[in-house]
Amino acid sequence: MKNANKVPTISVIIPTRNRWASLKRLLQSICLSVNVDLKNDVEVIIVDDASTTKPPHFIFDFCNMFNKFLIIRNEKCLGASASRNRGLVASKGKYLLFVDDDAVLPPNFISTLMKLLDENNNIGMAGGIIKYLKKPTKAQYIAWRVNLTPLAFLHGNITYESAKSIDSSELLDADYIPTAFLVKREIVMKIGGFDEKIPLYYDDSDFGYRIKKLGFKIVIDPSISVYHDTGDTIFSNPRKIYMCIRNSSIFMVKHSNIHRLFVSLGACILSIRYFFQIFKQRP
Known part of the structure; x- marks a missing residue:
């Protein structure tokens, strides 16, 4: 599958720490999220944020499934934002997929979103509806809006009221996308990557909102669902x-x-x- 001379079109960047089983599940879903003829255009970059255990052998089983498979290790825990930036520096792709290690991607996720960005110059970021992995019929995030009211720290952001009222054929406007999203590399470079002063929580809000302020659209394709194995609440x-x-x-x-x-x-x-x-x- 590898072609050392071919520059990948898509870079998948995954920050992780001590969640190897979740990472394996994600990597398996990534294999199914691109068309067979696109796999040689995908590089996977895992940024290990100073895990206390070494990567299990099964992680390296994925090495030959993509154009490039790279594991970067942080010597100390830097947080998700800094880890994503390290992956960004090492990446080569025209499109960047940032995805959390506790996500599961649906089939053709990457292929569908890449086509969407490729055909729409005004769209800077795209993703799908986020659903609970353990309750796959229930939406966790639909299309989130940044809330700049004084109580933003309490209720965070505003979603569409009901998934039942959404037309799956129409794209939804959002201010940012959590968990898993595809973005154009040139746009990420314009905003300077992730703000490392925000290592987690509001890191994706800040990242997406800065893209929106450049004038690009951020959209959700409601025909796509990403599954999130979320843990305890804050x-x-x-x-x-x-x-x-x-x-x-x-x-x-x-x-x-x-x-x-x-x-x-x-x-x-x-x-x-x-x-x-x-x-x-x-x-």
């Missing part, structure tokens, strides 16, 4: 709560106006005190 983990509030504040500083900014920062400070008081009172 409210079950104090560190996740802190990171979500911290990064939403950074996001607001970058993208909101002054009035909203000061109101939001004040609300964030109060919320941090509130959440930590709750956890101190827990038995």
Whole structure:
């Protein structure tokens, strides 16, 4: 399958840490997400964010299935944004697929989205509806909008109200796409990649919103479903709560106006005190 002299068209960049079984499942789905004649145009770049265990042997079984298969290891944990940027530097593809290691892609996912971007110069990023892997009929994310209100740190973003009312033949407009998305390389280079000050939570919001501010469309193809093996919610983990509030504040500083900014920062400070008081009172 490999052709060392051929420059890949698509680079798949996957940050991971200590989730080898999930990564194997994702890689298996990637094999099915491109047409057979496109596999020689795909390189896969895994960025191991300082996992505490070595990659199992089965990971290397995928080496000969793509144009290029590369594993980059961070010596210390840098976070998803920095890991994606390391993959970006090593990549060669015209199109970049950023995908989380706990996702499962449907058949022809890459082929369908590449065709969509190739035929529409005004579209900078594309993805599918995100559904729960363990509840595949239930949508987790449909088409998310950035919320720049003072309470953005609490309710995050706004989705379409119901998946039942969506016409699967019409593209949906979004401000960003989490979990798995295809984007044009030239656009990623224009915005300078991912903001490493936002290592997780709001990293995808910031990335997509900067693309949107360049004037490109971000779209969801509702005929495609990506399956997400999501774990616990942020409210079950104090560190996740802190990171979500911290990064939403950074996001607001970058993208909101002054009035909203000061109101939001004040609300964030109060919320941090509130959440930590709750956890101190827990038995």
